[in-house]
Amino acid sequence: MLHRAVEDVSTGSDSDYSSSWISWFLSSKGNEYFCEVDEDFILDRFNLTGLNNEVTNYTQALDLITDQLDDDIQDESRGNLDVQARLLYGLIHARWIVTARGLTKMNLVDAHA
Numbered sequence: 001m002l003h004r005a006v007e008d009v010s011t012g013s014d015s016d017y018s019s020s021w022i023s024w025f026l027s028s029k030g031n032e033y034f035c036e037v038d039e040d041f042i043l044d045r046f047n048l049t050g051l052n053n054e055v056t057n058y059t060q061a062l063d064l065i066t067d068q069l070d071d072d073i074q075d076e077s078r079g080n081l082d083v084q085a086r087l088l089y090g091l092i093h094a095r096w097i098v099t100a101r102g103l104t105k106m107n108l109v110d111a112h113a
Contacts, residue, residue, distance in 0.1 A: 021065055025089060035105040037089070037096040042066060051091050061085040065092075 026034055041047050042065065052058040061084040063069040073081060096102040 021067055021085065022089070025086065033109060034089075034093055035097070035102070035109045037092055038101060039066070041096055041099070041101075042092060047095060048092065051088060054091060055084050055088045057081055057084050058088065061088045065089055 022036060025031060026036060042062075048062070055061055057080075060069060060073075060081055064081055064085040065088060069081075097106050
């Protein structure tokens with residue numbers, strides 16, 4: 001998965017966006033050093049403690065990251081929400097990479113970079 005995400009950066013493919021926000025985010029230019037955070041980590045509310053104070057539209061941003069967001073969001077709102085989702089994923093990622101599983105995944109990203 002991580003190797004494919006690095007390859008997608010060079011092709012600029014947006015095809016993953018429809019299947020997974022995280023896949024799309026990881027394949028976006030400039031995100032080469034992010035790794036995929038395990039879904040169970042993202043869905044565990046304990047791991048997200050306090051992040052609702054850091055991110056505007058926290059609930060919708062989390063729904064976007066986990067592919068639970070309704071497609072009825074207007075384009076203007078979607079752009080702002082995407083910015084907030086990127087911020088939220090970055091904050092979640094920062095917590096993830098200090099776990100044993102996160103450190104292992106970051107070593108894999110570093111090896112492919």
